[in-house]
Amino acid sequence: MAVTIKDVARQANVAPSTVSRVIADSPRISEKTKKRVRRIMDELGYHPNMNARSLANQTTQALGVIMPSSANKSFQNPFFPEVIRGISSFSHIKDYSLYMSTGETEQEIFEGVVKMVQGKRVDGIVLLYSRVDDPVTKYLVEQEFPFVLIGKPHHISEDITYIDNDNYSAGREVTEYLISLGHRQIAFIGGSPDLMVTKERLAGYREALKLADLPLPDDYIFYMEFDREGGQQAVEQLMSMPEPPTAIVVTDDLMALGVLSTLAESGHMVPDEVSVASFNNVIFSELASPPLTSVDVRIFQLGYEAAKSLIERVEQPHFAPKSIIVPYKIVRRQTCKQIVKDQLCTS
Known part of the structure; x- marks a missing residue:
């Protein structure tokens, strides 16, 4: 028989609502209680129903990752698998999945982003490039949709969270x-x-x-x-x-x-x-x-910081945009x- 949230609550001596808040990483629950409940979840082999959680919270628990060109071209360059490894590493910690989109042309890339946003397929987007007068960046700003750039914005940098080197x-x-x-x-x-x-x-x-x-x-x-x-x-x-x-x-x-x-x-x-x-x-x-x-340029760190900043924006929309400059050598x-x-x- 599958382990339920009530089983976890009973073993942890807390209310089922407390377990739900631990799963959602609510700031209302102490770190001590979170650690205890999570330990019991692991011991019992309990796995949260992420679909139910997403419906309840009106979220997808997914991040969009936008490549600068086709997957065939992009993945020939070791930069992109490594930056995605960084994005994936932090996303895994927070139980977010990744939804990647590519395109052969700039128009195809733009259309893929529109489908992500309008179809509510993701909670936020990481752009793996920054381009002069980029229609994707402009669209995301206009839609007030959470996104993060890896690279320096061409314009309106004070309105955009970005991760970059100097x-x-x-x-x-x-x-x-x-x-x-x-x-x-x-x-x-x-x-x-x-x-x-x-x-x-x-x-x-x-x-x-x-x-x-x-x-x-x-x-x-x-x-x-x-x-x-x-x-x-x-x-x-x-x-x-x-x-x-x-x-x-x-x-x-x-x-x-x-x-x-x-x-x-x-x-x-x-x-x-x-x-x-x-x-x-x-x-x-x-x-x-x-x-x-x-x-x-610390590629992995660029991706890790991008995912961390994006999830922060998704979960706490009132946070102001910021820039993070990753050191190089x-x-x-x-x-x-x-x-x-x-x-x-x-x-």
């Missing part, structure tokens, strides 16, 4: 690191120019060059897809220039893999001829050949070297 400072710092190694011809390979992460890191790169009184050549800046092919295409063009760069800032590790493989295939030694620094520090960064210098490996005179270099 990408401007990270872009500047990694460029300054290459400048400190003697590099003066430094290229930049970013994602789409309408993505805020690209804009912020590019702004930091430009500022570092400006402060070092170095030229800002437009032909050294490329906007490509966040995949290996994007990195390959960009570096092919860069290395065919009359004055190719001696160092490259790449805004994504998967793109950087394409850069490294293309440089190797074309006979350019890394880091002896070209230094490469990237972002995200995904699992294969240290396994690359050579191991890749990369900015660790440059992990220096073997793709960057000191330059010697006009050539490249020794350790």
Whole structure:
């Protein structure tokens, strides 16, 4: 026979309504009582009826996760499984499930979000990207629907909860690191120019060059897809220039893999001829050949904090929007070297 809420209440010597409040994580119940009731639930093997709870509370106990493109494209990049792992980790603690939506085009992504909101399929939404003049963000603000951005909002940031790194400072710092190694011809390979992460890191790169009184050549800046092919295409063009760069800032590790493989295939030694620094520090960064210098943006923490902030907004709507800046650090490996005179270099 299935264990009921009354069985738990009897064993814990509390009212069934108290057990219900523990299941709902009500602030009216002390932590001591919550721990005791939950322990008894575990001992008895009681599992709350989440559907009944959702109907009673007019909630779904689900969060929407919006990818920036199709699942096929997104999951090729290790950033997205890792950030979803962070989202899932906190959501599991709070008994929320995840409802993912993707689309081949921006219109399909937008339509998927509208279906989530109008169909009351989720209690809140995590956007895994931030884009200039994004219709999804605008729609969610207009609908006053709980959502959190991973990335810096383009506008109205005071009305939006977001989780991000200081990408401007990270872009500047990694460029300054290459400048400190003697590099003066430094290229930049970013994602789409309408993505805020690209804009912020590019702004930091430009500022570092400006402060070092170095030229800002437009032909050294490329906007490509966040995949290996994007990195390959960009570096092919860069290395065919009359004055190719001696160092490259790449805004994504998967793109950087394409850069490294293309440089190797074309006979350019890394880091002896070209230094490469990237972002995200995904699992294969240290396994690359050579191991890749990369900015660790703490991807898991970005996802964890996003889920935590969103559930907070769902359960306590009066809370004001906030921003959380997750710290980063440059992990220096073997793709960057000191330059010697006009050539490249020794350790």
